[in-house]
Amino acid sequence: MNKKTGTKGARLNINSYLWLIKPTHNTFFIMGLLTGKVALITGATRGIGRAIATKYATEGANIAFTYLSSEEAAQSLVAELEGLGVKAIGYRSDAASYDQAHTLVAEVQKEFGKIDILVHNAGITRDTLLMRMGEEMWDAVINTNLKSAYNITHAITSVMARQRSGSIIYMSSVVGLGGNAGQANYAASKAGLIALAKSVAKELGARGVRANCIAPGFIQTDMTAVLSDDIKASFVENISLRRAGTPEDVAGVALFLGSDMSAYVTGQTIACCGGMRG
Numbered sequence: 001m002n003k004k005t006g007t008k009g010a011r012l013n014i015n016s017y018l019w020l021i022k023p024t025h026n027t028f029f030i031m032g033l034l035t036g037k038v039a040l041i042t043g044a045t046r047g048i049g050r051a052i053a054t055k056y057a058t059e060g061a062n063i064a065f066t067y068l069s070s071e072e073a074a075q076s077l078v079a080e081l082e083g084l085g086v087k088a089i090g091y092r093s094d095a096a097s098y099d100q101a102h103t104l105v106a107e108v109q110k111e112f113g114k115i116d117i118l119v120h121n122a123g124i125t126r127d128t129l130l131m132r133m134g135e136e137m138w139d140a141v142i143n144t145n146l147k148s149a150y151n152i153t154h155a156i157t158s159v160m161a162r163q164r165s166g167s168i169i170y171m172s173s174v175v176g177l178g179g180n181a182g183q184a185n186y187a188a189s190k191a192g193l194i195a196l197a198k199s200v201a202k203e204l205g206a207r208g209v210r211a212n213c214i215a216p217g218f219i220q221t222d223m224t225a226v227l228s229d230d231i232k233a234s235f236v237e238n239i240s241l242r243r244a245g246t247p248e249d250v251a252g253v254a255l256f257l258g259s260d261m262s263a264y265v266t267g268q269t270i271a272c273c274g275g276m277r278g
């Protein structure tokens, strides 16, 4: 008998952040950091959003997520999350649409009964120098990245305020902190998310609702796969840890902000960039 875990011979793989409670005979109830919570994640079929969905599910959260067009990826994600033992539903919902955001929140609330965590992660780029940036490039990025945050926050505010709890996480970017040539639209949208989080934190703090941002640096996903090898190499040279980030790196920060470990953290932006120099 292993006195520490109470198992008979069997080895239990315990992640440092899993809590074991109440061992009875050979049975354990293993609780994740998000057990019993419901998370809504926008744009989770790929990249960072997908990594957050699987990380949250591994920690016991039931998952509602959105996508725009990746139907097959959405189905495979539902299967993957259900395989982790949680409830999962994917919704095709355009983040840029006010009406679709409100319908989405109403449906998730009806299906899951509550929403504890919102990760607003959906985002796009339309990069070029400002002088060449057409109005449609500006509007597409602002609508998908920033107005979308207003859409879904406006929809979810009453749900979380009624619950008197909730954690809202906006996926910003280091370029929202420092700006970037060729990304004026994207940088402006990501800076807007930082100010939005600070404002929501002030408006809803008294109701127990927190709002924070994550500012990823150079993360390996479809979004950055289009960059040339030279640009990728120059990014890495400028990163203290000398490597690109992974979606899982960002998911770790999202886990902290979504869980009660960050219960006293609100209105903040956490950079997840390997020490990228601006």
Ligand code: NAP
Pocket (backbone or CB within 6 Å): 042, 043, 044, 045, 046, 047, 048, 049, 066, 067, 068, 069, 070, 071, 073, 093, 094, 095, 096, 121, 122, 123, 124, 144, 171, 172, 173, 174, 215, 216, 217, 218, 219, 220, 221, 222, 223, 224
């Ligand atoms: P990605 O691989 O391009 O994935 C984007 C996700 O957003 C997909 O699931 C996509 O759905 C969804 N999406 C796009 N437009 C949408 C819309 N209008 N409505 C609903 N969903 C929509 O992107 P990523 O690299 O993982 O980035 C995720 C977030 O992190 C973005 O906000 C991005 O700006 C931010 N970020 C990324 C980096 C980086 O280096 N990768 C750095 C800083 C910040 P479909 O699959 O259906 O298209």
